[in-house]
Amino acid sequence: MNDLRKQIEQEIGEGRYAEAKALVDRLWRESPGSATAGYLVQCGARLRGHIPLAPARVRILRSFTLEPAVPLFRAGALAGGIDLSVELSEFNAYAQEFLDPGSPLYTEPLTAVILAVSTRDLAPELWDGFADLSAAGTRSAVEHAIAQFRNWVTLFRASSQASLVIHTLEMPPFPSHGVLDAQARDRAEGEGQCAAIAQINDGLRSLAAATPGVYVLDFDALIARRGRDHWYDATKWFTVRMPMRAENLGLIAAEWLKFLHPITGKVAKVVVTDLDNTLWGGVVGEDGIQGIQVHRDEHKGAPYWNLQRALADLQQRGILLAIASKNNPEDALQAIDSHPGMLLRSRHFAATRIGWGDKASSLREIAAELNVGLDSLVFVDDNPVERQMVRMSAPEVTVLELPADPSGYARAVRECPLFERLALSNEDRERTGMYAAQAERRRLEQSASSIEDFYRSLAQQVEITRVTPANFPAVGPRVAQLTQKTNQFNLTTRRYNEAQILDLCGRPDWDVYAVSVRDRFGDNGLVGVCITRDEDSTRHIDSFLMSCRVIGRTVETAILSAVAAGAKARGLRRLEGWFLPTRKNAPSAGFFRQHGFSVARQEETGELWSLDLGSATVPCPEWIGLNVDEKETAHA
Amino acid sequence: MNPEILDRVRQMMADIFGVPVDQLTPASSPDNVETWDSIQHLNLVMALEQEFGVQFSPEEIEQLLSVELVASLVEEKKKEIGVA
Numbered sequence: 001m002n003d004l005r006k007q008i009e010q011e012i013g014e015g016r017y018a019e020a021k022a023l024v025d026r027l028w029r030e031s032p033g034s035a036t037a038g039y040l041v042q043c044g045a046r047l048r049g050h051i052p053l054a055p056a057r058v059r060i061l062r063s064f065t066l067e068p069a070v071p072l073f074r075a076g077a078l079a080g081g082i083d084l085s086v087e088l089s090e091f092n093a094y095a096q097e098f099l100d101p102g103s104p105l106y107t108e109p110l111t112a113v114i115l116a117v118s119t120r121d122l123a124p125e126l127w128d129g130f131a132d133l134s135a136a137g138t139r140s141a142v143e144h145a146i147a148q149f150r151n152w153v154t155l156f157r158a159s160s161q162a163s164l165v166i167h168t169l170e171m172p173p174f175p176s177h178g179v180l181d182a183q184a185r186d187r188a189e190g191e192g193q194c195a196a197i198a199q200i201n202d203g204l205r206s207l208a209a210a211t212p213g214v215y216v217l218d219f220d221a222l223i224a225r226r227g228r229d230h231w232y233d234a235t236k237w238f239t240v241r242m243p244m245r246a247e248n249l250g251l252i253a254a255e256w257l258k259f260l261h262p263i264t265g266k267v268a269k270v271v272v273t274d275l276d277n278t279l280w281g282g283v284v285g286e287d288g289i290q291g292i293q294v295h296r297d298e299h300k301g302a303p304y305w306n307l308q309r310a311l312a313d314l315q316q317r318g319i320l321l322a323i324a325s326k327n328n329p330e331d332a333l334q335a336i337d338s339h340p341g342m343l344l345r346s347r348h349f350a351a352t353r354i355g356w357g358d359k360a361s362s363l364r365e366i367a368a369e370l371n372v373g374l375d376s377l378v379f380v381d382d383n384p385v386e387r388q389m390v391r392m393s394a395p396e397v398t399v400l401e402l403p404a405d406p407s408g409y410a411r412a413v414r415e416c417p418l419f420e421r422l423a424l425s426n427e428d429r430e431r432t433g434m435y436a437a438q439a440e441r442r443r444l445e446q447s448a449s450s451i452e453d454f455y456r457s458l459a460q461q462v463e464i465t466r467v468t469p470a471n472f473p474a475v476g477p478r479v480a481q482l483t484q485k486t487n488q489f490n491l492t493t494r495r496y497n498e499a500q501i502l503d504l505c506g507r508p509d510w511d512v513y514a515v516s517v518r519d520r521f522g523d524n525g526l527v528g529v530c531i532t533r534d535e536d537s538t539r540h541i542d543s544f545l546m547s548c549r550v551i552g553r554t555v556e557t558a559i560l561s562a563v564a565a566g567a568k569a570r571g572l573r574r575l576e577g578w579f580l581p582t583r584k585n586a587p588s589a590g591f592f593r594q595h596g597f598s599v600a601r602q603e604e605t606g607e608l609w610s611l612d613l614g615s616a617t618v619p620c621p622e623w624i625g626l627n628v629d630e631k632e633t634a635h636a
Numbered sequence: 637m638n639p640e641i642l643d644r645v646r647q648m649m650a651d652i653f654g655v656p657v658d659q660l661t662p663a664s665s666p667d668n669v670e671t672w673d674s675i676q677h678l679n680l681v682m683a684l685e686q687e688f689g690v691q692f693s694p695e696e697i698e699q700l701l702s703v704e705l706v707a708s709l710v711e712e713k714k715k716e717i718g719v720a
Contacts, residue, residue, distance in 0.1 A: 034679055035647070038651040065678070071652075239694040240678055246686050247685070
């Protein structure tokens with residue numbers, strides 16, 4: 001452990017920051033804990049500015065001591081590529097902070113706010129005075145707690161665009177009425193203590209579902225997973241106002257990270273799995289199909305079936321599955337499609353590399369085929385040597401650490417915060433099918449006689465809808481998600497959360513357009529976003545981005561034609577926008593030039609391009625059917 | 637004093653207080669380590685409890701006021717639970 005520290009110091013001292021970060025990650029993998037966390041926080045400050053890290057700032061409003069969880073939270077974030085700073089509110093100052101427009105909650109530029117209030121503090125009469133309460137008293141305690149949450153959420157959303165994560169209230173380890181508490185029939189009558197607390201949590205969930213950017217952290221479920229008997233520490237509570245044991249601090253930090261990753265867009269889009277001894281037990285090339293182990297209900301095969309179930313769950317969450325395996329392709333594919341115990345079949349995988357090449361090359365090919373960056377990949381392999389190889393030769397890929405015992409594989413996947421999502425769109429649920437259609441399109445492209453023929457044969461229909469507060473619930477979350485996730489065709493790479501999109505689409509001078517594309521192979525779903533701001537006689541393009549799924553199909557020209565036509569219809573004379581280069585958005589670098597814009601200003605961060613709408617036109621390609629929702633486009 | 641425990645304790649304290657490990661002697665205390673304040677003291681107690689699987693009473697927490705005292709109390713506690 002100390003050797004690793006010496007190496008880290010040496011790498012930082014000699015300016016090899018990427019190497020230092022890899023060692024920092026290893027230190028955290030090998031000894032996660034409060035002491036290591038303190039060291040990692042120091043390392044983070046020294047690595048800042050030298051390696052790409054997503055910045056994030058979180059304020060925690062709380063009713064109990066959480067200070068020792070903060071270094072663990074920051075260290076875990078650093079290992080996941082996030083440069084996190086954290087502020088804690090004073091004890092029990094959350095109500096004042098929500099109410100006071102001058103509180104740091106509103107004046108500081110925060111990424112997210114966590115509200116961690118315990119049942120004991122928010123609803124004391126339900127926590128330890130329940131036996132004395134009448135039915136009416138219980139009802140009023142429940143209503144009071146929900147009303148408080150509602151008030152805070154409303155105040156917060158009116159004044160802040162940060163995400164808000166709210167802990168649920170935890171259940172008592174011993175209900176006041178013992179087993180009788182579980183016999184309660186009527187929640188509305190306030191019959192049970194746990195039922196009453198559950199009712200508050202239900203209210204909290206409804207509130208979060210109805211408010212963009214507000215999320216529920218099931219703190220009670222976290223305590224239950226650990227075990228209530230192993231959670232609390234009465235001595236710590238009475239001495240330092242910390243209700244839980246030291247060993248549970250890491251679990252709280254890990255739970256916070258599951259929210260921080262999707263909030264900051266640090267998420268994985270593809271999970272690439274090995275086959276032998278990972279997806280099934282045994283080696284198919286040696287043991288044959290009859291000899292490999294995978295089965296839901298058999299001792300030896302169950303761990304592998306459980307991993308497959310975890311991967312299948314990820315696929316339903318919109319994460320693509322892929323295979324990188326050293327095997328004979330025939331053996332492996334036959335095992336996948338004909339072994340009776342398999343849950344996943346070849347149709348579940350969006351890309352497959354089975355052969356004898358090295359895994360880092362396979363991962364690069366998979367990323368290229370699926371049109372995602374290497375840093376969107378998570379690699380799952382039972383073999384520590386393969387994992388180390390990939391860490392060294394493809395450091396952008398996240399390599400999942402697996403325990404030696406296969407029965408822990410599924411858990412490792414389920415605990416990885418890169419797979420967490422805070423909202424699911426229809427696009428997420430149908431993604432694998434969409435990629436199958438994508439493969440069909442690629443075959444058509446290869447057989448078409450000219451690129452124009454290919455475009456015509458696609459029969460694309462582009463639908464552009466202006467996002468309004470009224471249609472926000474249907475399209476807003478996906479629009480925000482696209483601004484968070486899109487890296488390649490993205491002119492300015494400005495990230496917006498749901499609350500910010502809702503705010504923008506309600507402003508009179510701003511327009512948020514959502515772009516959907518259909519073609520003969522099916523519906524690509526909502527795949528593009530354009531955000532504009534009109535000022536004087538100019539329409540300024542704040543954001544213009546498209547999912548990689550529709551790059552290279554002239555969809556961007558169709559979108560721009562609609563934006564230009566809309567500007568002309570409002571009597572505007574000029575269209576302009578920045579191209580801000582990043583490490584990843586080269587595919588959109590030529591966009592303005594190709595459409596007749598000229599450079600109006602050059603700065604260190606990028607170029608401002610401009611088009612005179614009086615003299616230039618942007619026609620929609622003849623092979624695209626364009627439908628702009630006029631009703632939505634016209635401003636009131 | 638068990639030198640192995642002393643070394644581990646010093647390294648942990650260096651990490652938590654953000655000071656080089658060679659600056660910490662057995663006599664280092666909140667009086668001469670500037671960053672050893674009440675919050676970092678709590679962080680230290682949490683780290684010790686996680687690392688060594690022990691639990692300190694409120695009275696013990698108040699006594700952990702030098703590197704030497706920390707190391708010897710950890711050693712004593714580990715003997716109590718039979719892992720030393």
